Amino acid sequence: MTARLALRGVRKRFGATVALDDAHCEIRAGTVHALLGENGAGKTTLMRIAFGIITPESGVIEVDGAPVRFRSSADAIAQGIGMVHQHFMLVPAMTVAENVALGGRGRFDRAAAEERTRSIGRETGLLLDPGAKAGELGVGAQQRLEIVKALAHDARILILDEPTAVLSPGETTELYSWLRRFAAQGGTVVLITHRLEEALEIADDVTILRAGRTVLESAAPGLDSHTVIAALTGDPASSSDLAVAPQERPTAPTDSAMHASPAGGDAVFSLEGVGYVDAAGVRRLSDVNLWVAPGEILGVIGVEGAGQRELLRILAGRLQPTSGTVKRPAQVGFVPEDRSRDALIPSMSLVENFALAGASSRRGLMDWSRLDAETNQVINELDVRTSSADARVATLSGGNQQKLVVGRERAVARAALVAENPTRGLDIRASERVRREISARRGTPAPAVIYHSSDLDEVLAVATRVVACFAGRVTAVVPPATEGDRTPYAKALMGVE
């Protein structure tokens, strides 16, 4: 039977990174098709190609067996493909009907547009008030609006990218049952998701990507999570260049229960019942309980949107929880993911950037000569390649910028450090150096370090204990019996018990 939508032999590079390498996917009509894979496996890239936003270097796209070329998403829309992105593209001040009608030509018949919205609502069960302002809708309703927008352009193949990331459990159930009805009526759904259990429950077929390649294509019923996890993780990556020198790593505690009282002395971090609801009303963290002892390197893993972003910032004191209590040192160093926006001021010099830490509490005159000396100390210790301490930070490479940030944060906050994807965008040598510096044990008591990376291997190489974020909850991960078995971590990322 011809596939409704087929992609074969797709290759796509972004600069030096290979995003997709011989990826393929066959989606049958009238099915819900789950597209799974770890961070960076290429799922979103593949579907963006299917929607015409990106063009591949090579590969074939077929709709109902006929090869097609998409020069833009307009071509894909013409073929009946619609995509609902992870971050909504709505005009908040305009009504639902106006958002649906956006992009048309000629006269705008408001009554007709509102009737169209209502009739789609009646046919599909996606009920919306056409006159309501999009900005006033709840998140679930906004997502329904995005789907209605796609359907209004006669989409029969719907691609949804992580649709349940912002939904409550009730809204998730509603969405899934709607997707099943849509498929039963002949529509086709491609679901990009990390939620393994949910995916296996609702999908008819499953495609799994790993490192840009398709590693498993199968019907969903009868597929057990163990096989899926195995396909997702594959062979353990060679971690020789990732390992921290043995003498720097302590033996991992055998008792990795979350609430273990640290042996002797107070916990550096203590979270009880911590929850966080963001400004849009979406719950990002619920009931987090966590202790971190001095000298521990706590690895935090989680897919985007699972809650670690908020967790890290609460630990670092950059964000206040909306419920629960947090105990942390007065000064916590923070190495955020977006360093050129949140950690550094690129137009200022290294010395000035070094002086940023603790800037709010300085008084009187700036002691530039002392700051200059301290900056130079960091430059020498960490081998930051720069023409001088007065050069603008923008002239530094990413790796050197990051080394400066780590050096500054450690100099100012001796008791605790939180690192968020610190090696992102760095070359291997710089990555190693940053990793080593973050996990170095200096001073008494040794600092507590919270280390998050979307690269699981990196976290495993550095951490003494690992917790996973999934859908706003934080759970301890019991290390596997065999060294190098990544199954428990992959399961935790996917929310599998």
Added chain:
Amino acid sequence: MDLVLMPFLEAMVRTATPLAFAALGELVAERSGVINIGLEGAIIAGCLGALVASGADSAGVGFAGAAAAGMFMTAIFAFFVVTLRTDQIITGTALTLLGLGATGTIHRLLHETGATRGLPTMASIPVPWLSEIPVIGPALFDQKLPTYALYAFVPLLAWWMQRTHAGLALRATGENPEAARAAGIATQRVRWSAILFSGLMGGLCGGTLVLAQVGSFNEGMSAGRGFIAISIVVLGRWTALGTAGAALVFGAAFALQYTFQALAWPVPYQAFLAFPYILTLVLLASLRGRAAAPAALGA
């Protein structure tokens, strides 16, 4: 009472006319997300354009010249702000200075002095029967052509913004340009068009001043109307009808000063001149005032 009220109403509508032209132009620009602080430059360019073009002895040609001059000024603004993506405020200020300076220079080179001898202004055209309605008749319906043009244009603009896809595209560009682009709207083109339209309207404002009201060109005769237009748009809460109404409020404020002199009331007339601005500030401070602004304005 009639002796005071009727001249006041007439002056209110008359003063509001050029303001409304400018403000409606600014409205469209701001709805696309662009603050055109350089509108003053377009207005004064329109004044000069009307003067130069009216040598052909036709008001129509005069207005065409005014509109063209205004559009030319704002084309420079659009190039910098939309294509080069320079800062809207600084660029707009430069355009105002450029307009004032260039028109003054050109005028002197043409005429040796800062002002021209009077041009015949257009005549008022009373609308039969309507202009005889007691009290408001003469004020509304015994005016010059530009005022009547506005009566037709304002509802047309209001309809266009709400009932055409082009109007939708304009508003979407000013609220969330990313979402607009995702829906296939060419936001750069929308902004260019909106800015050029504001220049056209600013030019017509200047043309109205020269051809229908003052009858001569004086350096700097735009007198801050470009900035007033910005205030009018805010007071009018970024809608076409609201803008027209707010223009009347500002027109009333100006007209009141003559009324006060006639009546010799003890309240300083400056209070009334300042009142529309204070009102705008109060409105902006209230939640409804702020919520009305296009979300992507100035970005």
Added chain:
Amino acid sequence: MEALIALWDGAFGSAYAFWSATLVRATPLLLVGLAVALAFRAGVLNIGAEGQLLAGATAATAVALAAASLPRPLVIGAMIIAGVVAGALWAGIAAVLRRRFGVMEVISTIMLNFVALNLVSWVIRGPLQEPLRIYPQSATISASGRWPLLIEGQRLHLGFILAVACAAAAWWVLARTATGFRVRAVGAGTSAAASAGGIDTERTIMGVFLASGALAGLAGASEVGGITWALYEGISPGYGYTAIAVALLARLDARWVAASALFFGALEAGAASMQRRAGVPSVVVQVIVALVVLSVLALARWRAVAAERALVVRAEGL
């Protein structure tokens, strides 16, 4: 060509030209240019320098007239303080509207300019009007309120020294103090300043806004005390707007505002001469100013685009 010579002569050709025309005109431009540069640098679009200047001028005039019988140093000191406070308060209205109500300062400061104009218009026809009650202007300030001249026979006055001192002080505060560093950080990288530096960005911005208004107010007091010796309409020929050009040419850097103000002062001083002697309309100066601003903007964008491209090239490892 003859026009350019006339321009130069008018600005620098004689002692009078330099001291009494160029520098005198540069004085308010320096102060207001500094006000605008500081504000813009911190991300505050203060278009209200005109109104803040008028507020300062009004307050200084009122103080000078009321305290006329006091000794001169006291009166002048009071005028300075009045100008600074009035300017800061006037800016403070917009600052509070921004902080508490989220009102865009671009719009609110423009409105306040008009309100200030009307305030002056009323004041000079009302409470502060000259004793004969004929002309719309304040009484002339008596000798106790006239600021000391710096050079015999020239019009250069104390305001010039204050202006230069403010510029130097601004530079020193920004470069050497913790407060100045915070201001610079907030302006150069708001997010990093808040996240990495823990700086209260809104409070810093509020402070800059008030300081900006204070400087503009001082400019108003300076004009009244040093040059006009009275308050009347049109006391500021658009200084608040020219200041934007002054600040921009100085690349928003306190060190260069003085040079930029000198340049614009010279332009305006030379413009009158140019018109008299060569018949070139003096308003052409505004054209020059505008072209200067546009060129600076275009150049800055060009450089920014080139820098972006360089970063992209590096990131892709090409």
